Amino acid sequence: MTHNYSSEVARLLDREVAQDYTREWTDLVCATKQIVEADMKSVVVFRIGREWLALPTEVFQEVAEESRLHKLPHRREGFVRGLVSVRGELLLCVSIEVLLGLENTLRDIRAKDRGNQERLLVCNRKGHRLAFFASEIHGVHRYRPAELKEIPATLAKASATYTMGILPWRDKTVGCLDADLVFYALNKGLA
C-alpha cells in the first residue's frame, strides 16, 4: 500500500498548475497593498436582540463560556441582572438592553434565537469590571473614523443618547456606542 501513497503524492505535487490559479495568485501578489491606516478604530461588533452594536475593542477582557446568572433579591427594575462567575471570579452582570431601552426588541427576537447560545462579554473599564450577555458576537471590526455616520433622527431616544454614530457593516448598520458614557451610566446606576 505504502508505495501507492508516495507515488500519488509525487503526482499531486508535480501536476500542471491550472491557468486560472496562476492568474489569481499573480493578481493577488501584484495588487497594491491596502495599508492599514494609523487612525483605524477597532471595535467588537455584537448583537442584542435585533440591534447590531459595537464598543471599542479595548474595553473587552474576554468572551466567557455561558455562566449561570444569580439574580439579586429586591431588584426587579434597573439594569443590574445579578451575579455571574467567570473563571472563579464573581462579576456583576448588567443588561445593556435595559440601559439602551431595547428590551422590547430583545423579547421579540429571543424566541427566534432559541438554540442560539447567548454569549457573556466581560468588560474591564479602568479596573471596573462588568459583564453582559449578547445574543451573538461577530468579533473585531476595524473602520476609518470617516465611515462613521450621523445617527438617524428615527433612532429610539434612549439608545441615541449612547450612540456616537452609525457604521455600515456588511448589509447592516451597527450602532457605535460611546464607551465613556455607557460605562459612566452603568457604574453610576449600580448601587
Place this chain on the structure above:
Amino acid sequence: MSNKDLDSLNDLSMAELFRMEVESQSVILTDGLLALERGSGATQRLEELMRAAHSLKGAARIVGRNGAVQVAHAMESCFVAAQRDELKISEERVDALLAAVDLLGRIAQVPDESFTTWETEHRADLEVLLVSLAFQAHPGVGPVSRPVAELRPPSEQTSAVLSDSLEAGTIPPKSSREEGLAHSNETAERVLRVTTDNLNRLLGLAGEALVASRWIDSFATDMLWLKNLHGELARSVESLRESLTGVTLKDRTVRRLTELQERVAGFQQSLSDCLAAQDHFDRRFSSFSTRLYQEVLDCRMRPFADGIQAFPRTVRDLGRSLEKEIHLEVTGESTTVDRDILERVRAPLDHLIRNAIDHGIEAPAERQQKGKPEVGTIQLEAHHSAGKLLITVTDDGRGIELDAIRQAVVKKKLTTFELAQKMSQAELFDFLFLPGFTLKESVSEISGRGVGLDAVHAMVREVGGNVRVSSQNGSGTSFQLELPLTLSVIRTLLVEIGDEPYAFPLARIERALKLPKEKIESVEGRQHFTHDGHQIGLVVGHEILELESQLSDNEVSIIVLGDKTSRYGLVVNRFLEERELVVRALDPRLGKVKNISAAALMPDGSPLLIVDVNDLIREIENFISGRRLSRVAHEDAGERVKPRKRVLIVDDSLTVRELERKLLDGRGYAVDMAVDGMEGWNAIRTGHYDLLVTDIDMPRLDGIALVTLVRKDERLKSLPVMIVSYKDRPEDRQRGLEAGADYYLTKGSFHDETLIRAVADLIGGADA
C-alpha cells in the same frame, strides 16, 4: 486602598502614601513611648523614636503639610535631647508626645483639597501642642539652645536649628522610606502590602483550580468505563477464537486472528497505563490545588498583635485619668487571626478592656486594703483551640457579685425572687448581655458593669461567635470570646429560594425542618406552626426577597431564625445541602444589598448568595407588622411626591459644589453634582436636567468646552446654562456667553441672593 482601580503603590496619591507612613510610624512611636515610660531599654527606644519622628518629618515635608513638619520636628528634638540626657521623658512629656502622635494621625486623614482650611481652623491646637513639646525640649543647657517654640513654618531657619543635632551624626543619609523599611526588616519578617482586590482575585483563581481539580475524577470514571468496554471486546475476541477451534482456517486468517488478539491485549495495557498516569496526576493536582487554596486563605491571616496595637495606650491613658495604675499583659501575640475578624473584634475588646479599667479594677488604696498588689493587671490572651479562636480578657479586680445580679433581675421583673435564688452562676451571668441590663441602680460600687455588654454580645454574634463570663467575687472577672478561625470560610445550609441557591450561616439557624402542610395553622390570615410548645410565625422566603416563585404543594421546608427576643419560620422552596463556603465580598459598587451579606460559588462554579440573617430578621419583622409597603402602595406614595426641577452643578472645588448645592437644595431644587467637565458632560447626557451650572477652570474638560458641547448637541442645545466662575474680567464673561451660556456669575454671588435669583430667572421655581 482597596478601592483603588489599579494595584500598585505607584497609583496612590502622595497624600495616601503619607497617610500610610503616618499609620506605620505611629505604631512605632506609641509602642516606643509606652515602653519608655515603663523604663525599658531607653537607649534603643529613643533611637527608634527619633528615626520615626524624623521619617515623618521628611514625609510631611514632601506633601507640604507644614503643621505636621513642625510637630514631627518638635518631637524629634525631644528625642534627640533625651538621647543626650538633656531632657527626661516624664509622664507628662509622654502625654504631650502621644498627643502629638494623635495630631499627626489627624493631619494625615485630612484630604488634600481641604488641608489649607483645616490648618487654619486648627492652628490654635497646633500652637498649644508645639508649646507643650517645646517647653520640654528646652533643656536650658546644652547645644540645642534656641527654644523650639519659635519653630514657625519649616523654613530653612528651622532646619538650621536641627542641623546641629543632625550633624552630630545619628541619622544616616537615607530617604525616609528606606528607613522605614530598614526598620521593619530588623524587627520582623518582611511584610508586603497587597490590596484586598488582589487577594480576592487570587482566592477566586485558587478556588477555581480546586473546582477544576474535581473534574479530573469524572474523566477517570470515563476512562474506567472505556477500559471495561475494552475488556468486553477482548473477551469477545477470545470467545470468537474459542468458537473457531477445530475449524480449518486459512493460514492468513489465523495470522489475522492472532494479530487482532495481540493488538487488543496491547491496547488494554496502554489503557491501564493511561489510567494509572491519570490517577497519579489527579492525586498530585488535587493535593496541589488544595494546598494552593489553603495557602491563599492563610494570606488573610494576621498575627493577633496587629489588632491590639491601640490597647496599651488605652490602658495607660484611661488608667491615668482614673488614677489607677494598670498593667496590660498580652499573651499569644503571634496567634494568627483572620484579618476581618481581627478588625471586627477590636471594638468589643476595647469595650471589655475599658470596662475592666473603669469598673473591674479597684483604686490603689482599696487594692492595698484587700491585700492585692497596687498595680492592677489586665490579661489579654489569644489562642487557637479545637478549631476556634479564643480571646480572653481577664482582670484581677473586684469581680461580679452574684447577689447584685439577682437583685437587678428581680427588680427589673425578669424573674421572681425564688427563681433568681435558684439560678446558676452561668444563668445569672447571661442576664449581663441583655440589652439595657445594668447593675448600676442596684449596687453602686460595681456601677455600670454590664452596660454595653449587649453591644459586645451583638458584635461577637455577628461574626458567628460567643461570649462567656466567669467571675470570682473579690478576685476578678474573665470574659472569653469564642470566635470562628476565619470569616472567609463559613458553614452554611444551602437552600433554594425562587429557583436559586441561597446560603444561611449555620451559626444563625436555630432549626431546619420539614412539615406537612396540615401542620400549619392560620390565624387572621397569618400563618404559624407550633414547635417545642412555641408558636412560630411563618413567612415565605421568596416573598420577603421579592422574587417570583411557586411553593410545592405537600411539604413545607422551614428554617427557624431568631435572636434573643423573637423567632420566625422562613419557608424556602427546598433544602439542598450543608456546605462549607468560601465567602466572597460583593462588588462594592452595589452598595449594601438588602438582606444579603456576601456571595460564594457552588461546587459547579455557579454563583450563590449568602443571607444577612440580622438584616433578614428585621425585614421579616417589618413585613409582619405591615410596615413594609407593598409595591403598589409604594408607587402611589411615589406619585404624591411633587416632581422637582433638576439642576446639575459642575465644579472641581468641593467647597463651591457644596455651597451651591445647599443654596439650591434649600430652595427645593433637586441637585446632582459632577467634579469636572468630563463627568459633567456624561451626567448631562444621561440624566434629565432643567439647568446646568458650571465652573470654567476644571481638569479634563473646562467649562467653556462643556458649554460648547452642550450647545452642539441636538437634544441639549436649548438647555439653560449658567457659568459661575472666579474670573470676573469682561473678556471672560464675553467668552462664556459666546460659548452659549445664558448667564455668567462670579463666585462672589453666593453671599447674596444673586445665584438663587438667576436660577429662578432661568428656570422658575423648584416645582416641575
